[in-house]
Amino acid sequence: MLKFHNSLSNKLEEFIPVEDKKVKMYVCGPTVYDKAHLGHARCYITWDVLYRYLKFLGYNTTYCRNVTDVDDKILKKADMQGVSPEDITKEFYASFENSMKGLNCLKPDVEPRATKTIGEMIAMVKKLIDNGFAYPVDGDVYFEVEKYKKYGQLSKQPIDDLMAGARVDTDEKKKSPLDFALWKKDEKHGYKSPWGLGRPGWHIECSAMSKKFLGDSIDIHAGGADLTFPHHENELAQSECANGCKFVNYWLHNGFVTINKEKMSKSLNNFLTIDDLLKKYDSNAIRFFILTNHYRMPVEFNDEALNSAAAGAKRLIGAACGYNKTDEVDEESVNAFKLAMDDDLNTSKALAVLFAVADKVKKASDEKEARLYASTLITLGEVLGFDFSLAKKEVCESELREMILPLYKTFEIDENICANEAIEKIISIRKAARDNKDWAKSDLIRDEFDKCGILLKDSKEGTTWQVK
RNA sequence: GGCGGCAUAGCCAAGUGGUAAGGCAGGAGCCUGCAAAGCUUUCACCCCCAGUUCGAAUCUGGGUGCCGCCUCCA
Numbered sequence: 001m002l003k004f005h006n007s008l009s010n011k012l013e014e015f016i017p018v019e020d021k022k023v024k025m026y027v028c029g030p031t032v033y034d035k036a037h038l039g040h041a042r043c044y045i046t047w048d049v050l051y052r053y054l055k056f057l058g059y060n061t062t063y064c065r066n067v068t069d070v071d072d073k074i075l076k077k078a079d080m081q082g083v084s085p086e087d088i089t090k091e092f093y094a095s096f097e098n099s100m101k102g103l104n105c106l107k108p109d110v111e112p113r114a115t116k117t118i119g120e121m122i123a124m125v126k127k128l129i130d131n132g133f134a135y136p137v138d139g140d141v142y143f144e145v146e147k148y149k150k151y152g153q154l155s156k157q158p159i160d161d162l163m164a165g166a167r168v169d170t171d172e173k174k175k176s177p178l179d180f181a182l183w184k185k186d187e188k189h190g191y192k193s194p195w196g197l198g199r200p201g202w203h204i205e206c207s208a209m210s211k212k213f214l215g216d217s218i219d220i221h222a223g224g225a226d227l228t229f230p231h232h233e234n235e236l237a238q239s240e241c242a243n244g245c246k247f248v249n250y251w252l253h254n255g256f257v258t259i260n261k262e263k264m265s266k267s268l269n270n271f272l273t274i275d276d277l278l279k280k281y282d283s284n285a286i287r288f289f290i291l292t293n294h295y296r297m298p299v300e301f302n303d304e305a306l307n308s309a310a311a312g313a314k315r316l317i318g319a320a321c322g323y324n325k326t327d328e329v330d331e332e333s334v335n336a337f338k339l340a341m342d343d344d345l346n347t348s349k350a351l352a353v354l355f356a357v358a359d360k361v362k363k364a365s366d367e368k369e370a371r372l373y374a375s376t377l378i379t380l381g382e383v384l385g386f387d388f389s390l391a392k393k394e395v396c397e398s399e400l401r402e403m404i405l406p407l408y409k410t411f412e413i414d415e416n417i418c419a420n421e422a423i424e425k426i427i428s429i430r431k432a433a434r435d436n437k438d439w440a441k442s443d444l445i446r447d448e449f450d451k452c453g454i455l456l457k458d459s460k461e462g463t464t465w466q467v468k
Numbered sequence: 469g470g471c472g473g474c475a476u477a478g479c480c481a482a483g484u485g486g487u488a489a490g491g492c493a494g495g496a497g498c499c500u501g502c503a504a505a506g507c508u509u510u511c512a513c514c515c516c517c518a519g520u521u522c523g524a525a526u527c528u529g530g531g532u533g534c535c536g537c538c539u540c541c542a
Binding site: 292 | 490538
């Protein structure tokens with residue numbers, strides 16, 4: 001039985017979708033004004049795994065992840081650099097997409113852009129005014145928190161406490177300091193609206209995009225724990241007051257990545273970008289690192305942890321090397337995997353199941369059995385988003401040739417011979433040396449390969465090689 | 469101040485009442501000319517104190533330490 005920890009009830013709940021076998025999930029996407037970092041990686045890997053798992057279970061899943069491309073930070077950056085907001089969002093959306101691809105995250109079914117959903121946002125704000133939950137002032141429109149008695153239900157913040165703790169707001173236009181902007185006056189970058197030129201508040205963007213692409217009531221709304229308040233609290237208030245029905249059944253929140261025990265974030269300027277990490281580690285290593293922890297727990301980043309994850313991932317993925325995915329899987333392993341994942345996505349336990357399967361591949365009594373377990377390993381590993389093609393680390397001819405170019409000269413190999421053959425040829429030269437017990441020469445050749453990024457593996461059956 | 473979370477081996481981490489999954493590193497061994505890779509094997513009584521119980525890492529109370537949210541943030 002699939003269960004999730006619902007932030008709304010703060011309890012583990014059985015997952016029952018609104019429509020049988022159909023799931024609508026929404027994840028708060030990036031504000032595209034800067035490069036994505038490891039914290040984002042954690043969030044999007046976590047929900048990518050949820051998406052993959054729901055599909056694996058046979059749910060017809062619609063995954064919607066927005067792109068926030070109207071925002072103060074974007075405008076500020078654009079103004080500072082003297083370029084248009086579109087220049088900024090175009091650059092960083094491309095960068096984000098690239099990072100997601102690098103992490104082997106599946107593309108969501110829908111990736112709406114805030115700028116393309118302005119009409120729906122205006123309609124929603126209008127509706128909130130009509131329903132008596134919002135009021136316009138001087139080109140702005142605010143949501144009146146007092147009017148919605150359940151406000152604070154998600155973040156578990158009693159309204160009175162919020163009120164008491166609220167900062168003294170210099171904005172005299174608001175009726176209460178807790179009221180938040182649905183629409184902000186903006187004569188420079190604004191859009192036409194019934195209240196004059198302006199732009200939407202951040203919260204209404206998600207409410208409107210979720211409504212437009214998934215409907216008034218959805219199954220899952222997920223995001224980083226820092227979005228719980230005020231973002232999700234406000235979305236919840238707006239959507240329920242505008243639509244008059246339950247907005248989200250399951251609210252899921254992932255924990256943070258910390259570095260030196262502090263939350264990794266742009267404002268603390270202690271972040272590592274996904275791009276930079278991918279230069280040093282492959283996507284499997286990063287995923288393994290993220291997935292060894294339960295998604296709601298904090299993850300402390302350090303190089304040792306990531307190196308250890310890289311070693312683990314390499315061994316796990318490597319166990320399926322040389323095998324393919326088939327339709328046949330070991331049901332017992334699949335059930336153990338499901339048992340782990342059903343329990344609020346216990347990926348740590350799921351990884352232990354994968355290691356057990358990897359072990360069975362090695363200990364299989366015959367080829368057929370090995371194939372079955374390897375196929376199981378790949379099937380389940382892919383549910384966690386591992387990329388098994390990385391096990392072989394295949395490089396194309398031209399790339400390989402480029403790598404071993406120095407060896408052609410050293411060993412006087414004919415330039416017309418392809419890289420694979422050239423390698424085999426050099427290995428046979430080495431074998432001859434080894435047969436003659438010329439260990440110095442043998443070791444020299446091994447070192448030459450090593451310098452070119454090629455690892456030689458000696459065994460009883462002979463010498464094989466692989467790209468490091 | 470309000471709200472929420474965490475504390476398990478050298479490191480990462482699962483486990484929420486029945487005697488500690490898994491990964492990394494380390495040790496030992498196999499293999500090897502030597503290595504590397506691979507394989508086999510080994511490695512903890514769970515922050516402290518008190519309580520409940522036949523039995524607690526797991527429940528209750530009290531400490532101590534750490535983190536997050538309450539402002540933009542995944």
